[in-house]
Amino acid sequence: MGTSTSAFRGAAAVTVDGEVVFESAETKTTWYRLASVGKHICATGILQAGLDLHTPVATWLPTMDDRVTLHHLLTHTAGVAHWQPGVPGFDIDVPMPVDERLLLMERAPLIAEPGAAWHYSSPGYALAGRVLEVASGRPYAECLNAYVFAALGATAITAGDPPADRTIAQGHRDGQPVPTNDLTSLPGTRDVWATAAGLADFTTRLHTSTLRGVRDLTGHVAMVTDEDGITTESYGYGLYAGTVDGKAAYLHPGDNPGFQTLSVWFPEQRASIAILANEETTDPLPILHDLVRLVP
Template sequence: MRTLEGLRGAAQVTVGGSVAVQSAGPPVTLGTRFPVASIGKQFAAVAALLLAERGKLALDRPVAPWLPGSPPWWREVTLHHLLTHTSGLPHWGTEPGFEVDAAMAIADRLGLIPQGTPASRPGLGWLYSSPGYLLVASIVEQAAQQPYGDFLTEHVFGPLGMAATTIGRPERDAVAAPALPPMAGTSDVWSTVGDLTRYHEQLHTGALLGFESHAVLTGPLAPTAEEPRPGRSFFAGHYGYGLFVGTVGGHRAYFHPGDIPGFVSFAAWLPGPRASVVLLSDDEHTDVHAVTRQLLTAAALS
């Protein structure tokens, strides 16, 4: 097993179920919980797919009936559009009025989403949109008839044995964090490298989701128009549901990076070598591409 020198945070690579690289820089340990930021979007996608399997949600139907008072153009938006970032909704910071109070419930935050002209007609363009995933979380709550976090804990984290994973900041055992209100469906999950590895190894080898649902989750559904760039260790040509679909170190992969003030994260599953790559750092200046490249080299995956 290899370690990684100088890492601020924790990282783990497994290949075929065996640990190849494991590293944590003090005071962080492998059991330290971190906010995983946008890695959490895939949990919202898994929740939506579970409910679709149970007949409680339809991926290809308009979401407007779930969102009373939504503008007329939302009548064309489906859950599929929200999950693939093709709804036309903007991202945080691109429009005024996106300030979120920590005490606000999901329903109250929905009113902050701009309801004017979309960036593109639903289904016709790819635009990364965390507000779209806030809508997904709201729809999951309504379809499941229980709070979003409770649904994930009961139907995703519990069945996969992710005992250290929480919704919202845990009371103990967490690194110091800037005050950032958790936003359901987008950046509200805290986890460890071990739990995310366990998630990869089970979800992508037949646990939790049916074959067809997993194929949708990881399918190259929406082109991102991203071009390969020198020095980057991962490339996302498409987006599935809550996951980028592309390559990591030249291997076909499903992955997602994440960043919020004070933290960066990266989690990937490489189906060819059956490898999981997880990085959680409490240094927002961490070069995720460089560290990922070091992890792949240490694990003999590059």
């Protein structure tokens, strides 16, 4: 493979029709926090729970604006702001009990009318994850592990705390170790862990499954972009739909201090690419272009 794949700090894997065609040295042994790659997993958990996506979120979170629905949260059209300064009193780098964080998000003023515009919002997904907890009566991580990962038979991926007996990736910035935000227990945001091979396997299992609502994960809001061989046409429930080097793809990136992540599914080839870097300055796109050559 090209130097952009061989030199980066992290792990990568490629599968085609469920068979591994590339995996880096750390792919099987090191677990990474998936960051925003976990957004469509949150959506999948909500779909498996059978929640009505057009019911006002205030049904479960009474302090929320009663115009906001789960559909709005999952498509980033709720008008919920991203992190600071959009959520008054919230500092992503300051420790705070999860319930207090969520209450600040619930009460934050909307930055747009629900359904009127697309505004990327991780707090919106935290609220969606909280709805799943309230509606099911189970902790968020327990919901994902039961409704999604166990249902699919996916093993090298988990929600909540990372596996205690595995190697956990340390984040870096410019080669120096950096602490990451302690948001493990905040539902819907950065609380899913996997190896690169585990993420690729999960992606294949998800998109080839008969789980309820999987076909609803894509295509809800027009989102037209074109950059460096990657296009998007729409955003769904935690996934962009578009093309990578001319191949139809569903994808989502993620980042948090010390990490960059990217997951791509190619529906026509039944192929998956997982890139998990524990160096914050990593640009995953050159790595993706190297790896996509392995997709037929």
